Amino acid sequence: xxxxxxxxxxxxxxxxxxxxxxxxxxxxxxxxxxxxxxxxxxxxxxxxxxxxxxxxxxxxxxxxxxxxxxxxxxxxxxxxxxxxxxxxxxxxxxxxxxxxxxxxx
DNA sequence: GCCATGACGGAGC
DNA sequence: TGCTCCGCCATGG
Numbered sequence: 509x510x511x512x513x514x515x516x517x518x519x520x521x522x523x524x525x526x527x528x529x530x531x532x533x534x535x536x537x538x539x540x541x542x543x544x545x546x547x548x549x550x551x552x553x554x555x556x557x558x559x560x561x562x563x564x565x566x567x568x569x570x571x572x573x574x575x576x577x578x579x580x581x582x583x584x585x586x587x588x589x590x591x592x593x594x595x596x597x598x599x600x601x602x603x604x605x606x607x608x609x610x611x612x613x
Numbered sequence: 614g615c616c617a618t619g620a621c622g623g624a625g626c
Numbered sequence: 627t628g629c630t631c632c633g634c635c636a637t638g639g
Binding site: 541542543544545548549552 | 633634
């Protein structure tokens, strides 16, 4: 299984109403320190896939904004709110409350 | 084949 | 608390 497929498989396992960080996904995919790789992988597959990419955020608990995303970051926030995840006035998520707790690999 | 870049993370100041 | 710098490596020109 390629590293990409491993990443996708892990992201698909994130429960509804919870989130995971790029670093966390990278660690689970046996790619420690390669959080950027995770972001890159998700960007390539997001538009037309069944992967819940919106449940993956950065270590600060924020939705990563980037010029290449145009407005999809706003969509991500909407999707998360639909799942019951609340945002701070600063647009941040309380990771202590919503972070995905992995029980098995 | 080399160079610049990027959905990031963590340490340092 | 917040900003800056460095490491990491696949991808595109």
